[in-house]
Amino acid sequence: MKIKKEAVVRLLKNHAGVPMEFREMMQAFGIGKAERPRFKEIIDGFVDEGALLRLKGRLYILPAETEGVAGKLSVHRDGYGFVMPDEGGEDVFIPARYLRQNMHGDRVRVQIVSKKRDGKQEGRIIKTLEHGFTRIVGRLERGAKLSRVIPDEIRIGRDVVIPAKDAGKAVNGQVVVAEITSYAAAGRSLEGKVVEVLGWPDEPEVEVQTIIRKHELPHVFPPAALKAARAVPQTIAESDLDGRTDLRGQLTVTIDGETAKDFDDAVAVKKEANGVIRLWVSIADVSHYVKPGSALDKEAYLRGTSVYFPDRCIPMLPEELSNGICSLNPQVDRLTMTAEMLFDRSGTMVEADFYPSVIRSVARLTYTKVKKIVVDGDAELTREYAELVPELKTMEELALRLMEKRRKRGSIDFDLPEPEILLDITGGITAIVRAERNLAHKIIEEFMLAANEAVASHIEERDIPFLYRIHENPEFAKLQDFKEFIFNFGYELRLQEEKVSPGEFQRILDQAAGKPEERMINEVLLRCMKQARYSAENVGHFGLAAATYTHFTSPIRRYPDLVVHRILKKQLARKIGEKERDSLAATLPETALHTSKRERVAMEAEREIVELKKMQYMLDKVGAEFDGIITGVASFGFFVELVEIFVEGMVHISTLKQDFYEYVEKQHALIGERSRTTYRIGDPVRIRVAAVSLEKKQVEFVLADHDARQTPSTETYDGGEFPRIPVRGKWPTAAKGARGEERRSGEQDRRAGSRDRRKSSPKGGRRRR
Numbered sequence: 001m002k003i004k005k006e007a008v009v010r011l012l013k014n015h016a017g018v019p020m021e022f023r024e025m026m027q028a029f030g031i032g033k034a035e036r037p038r039f040k041e042i043i044d045g046f047v048d049e050g051a052l053l054r055l056k057g058r059l060y061i062l063p064a065e066t067e068g069v070a071g072k073l074s075v076h077r078d079g080y081g082f083v084m085p086d087e088g089g090e091d092v093f094i095p096a097r098y099l100r101q102n103m104h105g106d107r108v109r110v111q112i113v114s115k116k117r118d119g120k121q122e123g124r125i126i127k128t129l130e131h132g133f134t135r136i137v138g139r140l141e142r143g144a145k146l147s148r149v150i151p152d153e154i155r156i157g158r159d160v161v162i163p164a165k166d167a168g169k170a171v172n173g174q175v176v177v178a179e180i181t182s183y184a185a186a187g188r189s190l191e192g193k194v195v196e197v198l199g200w201p202d203e204p205e206v207e208v209q210t211i212i213r214k215h216e217l218p219h220v221f222p223p224a225a226l227k228a229a230r231a232v233p234q235t236i237a238e239s240d241l242d243g244r245t246d247l248r249g250q251l252t253v254t255i256d257g258e259t260a261k262d263f264d265d266a267v268a269v270k271k272e273a274n275g276v277i278r279l280w281v282s283i284a285d286v287s288h289y290v291k292p293g294s295a296l297d298k299e300a301y302l303r304g305t306s307v308y309f310p311d312r313c314i315p316m317l318p319e320e321l322s323n324g325i326c327s328l329n330p331q332v333d334r335l336t337m338t339a340e341m342l343f344d345r346s347g348t349m350v351e352a353d354f355y356p357s358v359i360r361s362v363a364r365l366t367y368t369k370v371k372k373i374v375v376d377g378d379a380e381l382t383r384e385y386a387e388l389v390p391e392l393k394t395m396e397e398l399a400l401r402l403m404e405k406r407r408k409r410g411s412i413d414f415d416l417p418e419p420e421i422l423l424d425i426t427g428g429i430t431a432i433v434r435a436e437r438n439l440a441h442k443i444i445e446e447f448m449l450a451a452n453e454a455v456a457s458h459i460e461e462r463d464i465p466f467l468y469r470i471h472e473n474p475e476f477a478k479l480q481d482f483k484e485f486i487f488n489f490g491y492e493l494r495l496q497e498e499k500v501s502p503g504e505f506q507r508i509l510d511q512a513a514g515k516p517e518e519r520m521i522n523e524v525l526l527r528c529m530k531q532a533r534y535s536a537e538n539v540g541h542f543g544l545a546a547a548t549y550t551h552f553t554s555p556i557r558r559y560p561d562l563v564v565h566r567i568l569k570k571q572l573a574r575k576i577g578e579k580e581r582d583s584l585a586a587t588l589p590e591t592a593l594h595t596s597k598r599e600r601v602a603m604e605a606e607r608e609i610v611e612l613k614k615m616q617y618m619l620d621k622v623g624a625e626f627d628g629i630i631t632g633v634a635s636f637g638f639f640v641e642l643v644e645i646f647v648e649g650m651v652h653i654s655t656l657k658q659d660f661y662e663y664v665e666k667q668h669a670l671i672g673e674r675s676r677t678t679y680r681i682g683d684p685v686r687i688r689v690a691a692v693s694l695e696k697k698q699v700e701f702v703l704a705d706h707d708a709r710q711t712p713s714t715e716t717y718d719g720g721e722f723p724r725i726p727v728r729g730k731w732p733t734a735a736k737g738a739r740g741e742e743r744r745s746g747e748q749d750r751r752a753g754s755r756d757r758r759k760s761s762p763k764g765g766r767r768r769r
Helices: 005-013 022-029 033-049 204-214 223-230 295-303 319-325 367-374 379-384 389-409 439-461 476-487 502-512 518-528 559-572 578-621 731-738
Strands: 053-055 059-061 069-075 081-085 092-094 107-115 121-130 135-141 146-151 160-163 175-182 190-199 253-256 265-271 277-284 307-309 312-314 333-343 349-360 363-366 419-423 429-434 468-470 533-535 625-634 637-642 648-652 661-664 669-672 678-680 684-693 698-703 714-717 720-723
Touching (some): 005 022, 022 059, 069 092, 160 175, 175 204, 190 204, 223 295, 253 367, 277 389, 277 439, 333 389, 333 439, 367 379, 367 389, 502 518, 533 578, 578 698, 637 684
Parallel strands (some): 253 363
Antiparallel strands (some): 081 092, 175 190, 253 265, 333 349, 419 429, 669 678, 684 698
16 A cells, blocks of 8 residues: 555645544545555554644644644653743643654654643644754664664663664774664664764763764864964964053953963952942953854854863864963963943942953962962962952952942842862862852952943943843742742742842842751752843843843853954944844844853753763762752652762652652652651752662662662653652652753753853853853
């Protein structure tokens, strides 16, 4: 029997958008009873491909004739998924039974099948718009006739079949890159061929290369970009100084982490009459060297951002620029863009000026040195940097003013601990410690925030199309959940017409400071927050309580900052006419979308390598006991982060003492019906490491007083294993609210208004907004 897809599509098109019954389709094609099973198989195949949509009652319609939402699919390891709509808004939950043959990362169209009052939606995939993966990285299992690649990305959920002729010289057990030659459909497997052999999975370099290939990170500069970079002079020519303000006589310094190699910002201060303080923030003028449309520019746009791993950086720009002529190294002339600002005693900016400049940094300072001088009063360092001590004291004074000013206007400051991975010379992990954030970090952070905000305000006042850094207000449904949660602890969240001011959040955090519930309120509040992103439309920055904000201070490592520099320079030179405005208005939305996506990819890759290092560190810790904090609760158990080493694992509900456990979503708690034993987000617990799986990338914990003999058996449901203990809590809802990265894979930074990623050094550096 040969029934062409086009003929079926034509038939349904002629049906005027009305769903067609299966028996009507049989009649239309003259299909008898004997041929019915084969016809059904063909039609189901078209449904699996997304060409048709099957409704209840075996009714069929074309996907284009139904309302749908387009977005990216994120699949959980247990088989269900979420679609993040392209246009923003609430994610759409996709049960495992509705995933069809789709994989994690696919861009799909979904039909909404149900929507709750709280805004949560459930849908089914009706069409695949774009496959998320064309290549898959994984471990090869070689067979005589057929081999298979087991994906490193467990959310893909299926192996890639490799014919013998397409396995190349890869050896059984090696990590390879497989190019997909045939995507899974009804009755067919995912097929591919080996195109690259990375090596053995336990080699540190292979681990890094696996993540690079998996996230398709551009890591080798094309010849044209390298040639252009090598042609850039490494010294400043006299002609480069035309039209620039000479700041080489100032005491300008850089302050970065100990291992930083690229220095893209330098600062200077001066205390003037009546206690006002003048601040100069000078940023590397990358736009002088990287011209729009050039080979360097195209590669920088493609990468979007530098990516930081514990042992290396994948830079946005070649080393000749990032560590060379654009890096504000000490005692050499460098071209910069400067924001000169004047602040009064209250921290209010009363003047701002912007101009191209040339500087000569007098010292490369580190956070540690500045802290020892300003906070600890270290005698030796104070003598060594005697000339700079008064300047550093003035910087401290100004930073404290700015911090207080931001606090009063309602800026939110989550100061939760962050891990730092320490490696040996072979790439092995030696320790996980708490990353320090001292006064020196805060000085630079405040100065960069001030410059970013000043530049954004300057351009917006002139009504020029611009690239903003925005952070939208939390969704009302999440605010309601948070309000109900904190009410149990005696706190009241004051809403204003279904919105909240950032200052109200900070008020709650201040009230909870030092109390037992502080950690859990911080954690739950983070889940309310959206993620900051780039946009051509300014909606403000909620977390910073800023009406307008941008990224100006890191053009070496972030493409949006380079765009901002170009716009600012043209405005200062009065070169933005109607034609340029139209061009900016047309191109900036796409630039914002692309760079936001690249930022997410970088964050996901960085998170994954850190999580891998954590798993490796825990391999010899099985059986050891640690103190931890519950960081997420779901119907199947709860997640715990270890206090000393910032490793997160799960305590499965099946390992808890026997009881009927009710999942109370709005309280973020599991409560035993008989014992009333409660496990709630933020609670301290003592755990024992039960198992570590590098393959599954997870650590399993049990409570320290756990008796393995009490563990009940499990059963499989909707793609995952769950205990036979009755659990009162809807699994999809629970999973969606359990942890940030399960709701939005790779988007773990729920502190969008509080800090940005680290600057130059993967082992430290500053946090940015």
